[in-house]
Amino acid sequence: MSLKYIDLFAGAGGLSEGFIRAGFDPVAHVEMDKAACYTLQTRVAYHHLKSQNRFHEYVSYLKGEISRADLYSRIPTELLSSVINHPVGAESNPIIHKAIEKQLKGDQVDLIIGGPPCQAYSLAGRARSKNGMKGDKRNYLYVQYGKYLEKYKPKMFVFENVLGLLSAGKGVYLENMRKLFLKKGYAMKVFRLEANDFGVLQNRKRIIIIGWKNELNIEVPDLEAIKMLTAHTVQSLFSDLPKIQAGEGSRYLKYSSKTNEYLSGKAIRNGIEILTQHIARPHSDQDKEIYRIAVKKWNNEGTRLNYNDLPERLKTHQNRESFMDRFKVVAQDEPFSQTVVAHIAKDGHYYIHPDIEQNRSLSIREAARLQSFPDDYFFEGVKDGINRTPAFKQIGNAVPPLMAYEIAKILKVFL
Structure with a gap:
């Protein structure tokens, strides 16, 4: 029963x-x-x-x-x-x-x-x-x-x-x-x-x-x-995903490598051999420059970017006293990431990918993996097809x- x-x-x-x-x-x-x-x-x-x-x-x-x-x-x-x-x-x-x-x-x-x-x-x-x-x-x-x-x-x-x-x-x-x-x-x-x-x-x-x-x-x-x-770090969630640039990705792709102990053990990569919704949002040249600065600071110095430390030409927000960590790297060498929230649907500034070569915020699938959704879980929009904003909102909530x-x-x- x-x-x-x-x-x-x-x-x-x-x-x-x-x-x-x-x-x-x-x-x-x-x-x-x-x-x-x-x-x-x-x-x-x-x-x-x-x-x-x-x-x-x-x-x-x-x-x-x-x-x-x-x-x-x-x-x-x-x-x-x-x-x-x-x-x-x-x-x-x-x-x-x-x-x-x-x-x-x-x-x-x-x-x-x-x-x-x-x-x-x-x-x-x-x-x-x-x-x-x-x-x-x-x-x-x-x-x-x-x-x-x-x-x-x-x-x-x-x-x-x-x-x-x-x-x-x-x-x-x-x-x-x-x-x-x-x-x-x-x-x-x-x-x-x-x-x-x-x-x-x-x-x-x-x-x-x-x-x-x-x-x-x-x-x-x-x-x-x-x-x-677990002894695993966030890198365990990203290690088998193909590298994509800002604005790239597809409805489905092939994995770039075999699964690992964490992905299999937690039923995230659970037997299906196609990767869905590994799609990144596009970014402006200015945002990508800021992302590179943030990733370099974290990967080379282990420190987070403070908004006030940016060159003046890159500062577009009037508020200089709060939300100084509005650009934040998802650290791959940490045992867990920052909290994934629905705001990820508005911009990816708080969820920057740690690989400077990819220079983008997280894809739909990466955000879903941080939430421990299995790879065969598909996030829909109102219209048929790929809809980034509703997918990110659903994942964050x-x-x-x-x-x-x-x-x-x-x-x-x-x-």
């Missing part, structure tokens, strides 16, 4: 991918972003075709031999309909519930996973907002989460968000969350986790809240005690599948 779950605020499906890998069965993914929903449907297609020994059809899609519409035509409509493109909220909830009921067919929901958009709780989001995000509807999406707990009565839930949730509203939001979930019949425990403790080669701190029905009376293990440290997988394995014991 499979363990069934609903993924709310699913994004590109990073959290869900970890649970599927651990043997859980998704009932539905609920997501408001259309591009992310196409990504989720493409992943549904991947899992279905693989289970039917028709993986070659998925590979044909990756190569661009068949269109997205053609790919989806080969998948049962019922499966594609499990991806529900609506925002969680009072207006859409009846539509979402109806779609979920069709998928459930009377079965019980064992688990609800997901976390509301983080802008309302993140320090960066509050800093950019004129009133510190006060009154923003996203502050209260946890109330909707509580309604789904009340309706589907799962045994447990997993709520993911940014560290800023601890301090948002001086802790009031988190405390109100605790009270609300308790009222719905759930106890909860808050964990501050670091992705690199789960084998992800990225410095990514997040809050994970594990909740369970009061009557279960279980003792959740201390997730903060998990230390799956995701939960690392590797981290999700380790958490899912632990929760599976209780369920």
Whole structure:
């Protein structure tokens, strides 16, 4: 008997991918972003075709031999309909519930996973907002989460968000969350986790809240005690990728070398022999000159570039007192990179490739690998084809599948 779950605020499906890998069965993914929903449907297609020994059809899609519409035509409509493109909220909830009921067919929901958009709780989001995000509807999406707990009565839930949730509203939001979930019949425990403790080669701190029905009376293990440290460095993620310049890349390429222990062991390079979405954004000559300076400073001196140290002719920002590290190299000799965030969709200045010969920011695939997505994971845009901006945004907002997988394995014991 499979363990069934609903993924709310699913994004590109990073959290869900970890649970599927651990043997859980998704009932539905609920997501408001259309591009992310196409990504989720493409992943549904991947899992279905693989289970039917028709993986070659998925590979044909990756190569661009068949269109997205053609790919989806080969998948049962019922499966594609499990991806529900609506925002969680009072207006859409009846539509979402109806779609979920069709998928459930009377079965019980064992688990609800997901976390509301983080802008309302993140320090960066509050800093950019004129009133510190006060009154923003996203502050209260946890109330909707509580309604789904009340309706589907799962045994447990997993709520993911940014560290800023601890301090948002001086802790009031988190405390109100605790009270609300308790009222719905759930106890909860808050964990501050670091992705690199789960084998992800990225410095990514997040809050994970594990909740369970009061009557279960279980003792959740201390997730903060998990230390799956690895001797590998970021170079392990880049070593088999062909060298490309700014603005170069293709829908699919061949790997430049064999896999390595990290890529195989963490199921990132997992048997598929074509490399997809290794595509870099173009850069201006000025940006590329700055990138070269930043890479030289790091590779030769081990120091980061301070914006004020640039020649005056290269300084175009008026702000000279904050964000001095706006140009940052992803150091290949470090055990983990800086945090990959959605801003990578706007520019690549904070994610400069360490190879000065390539002189560019990270490709879509490199960013996905830092998040521990497997190479056969394809990130869609609204239009069929390669769309850099939505792909980068989805990757930056995701939960690392590797981290999700380790958490899912632990929760599976209780369920």
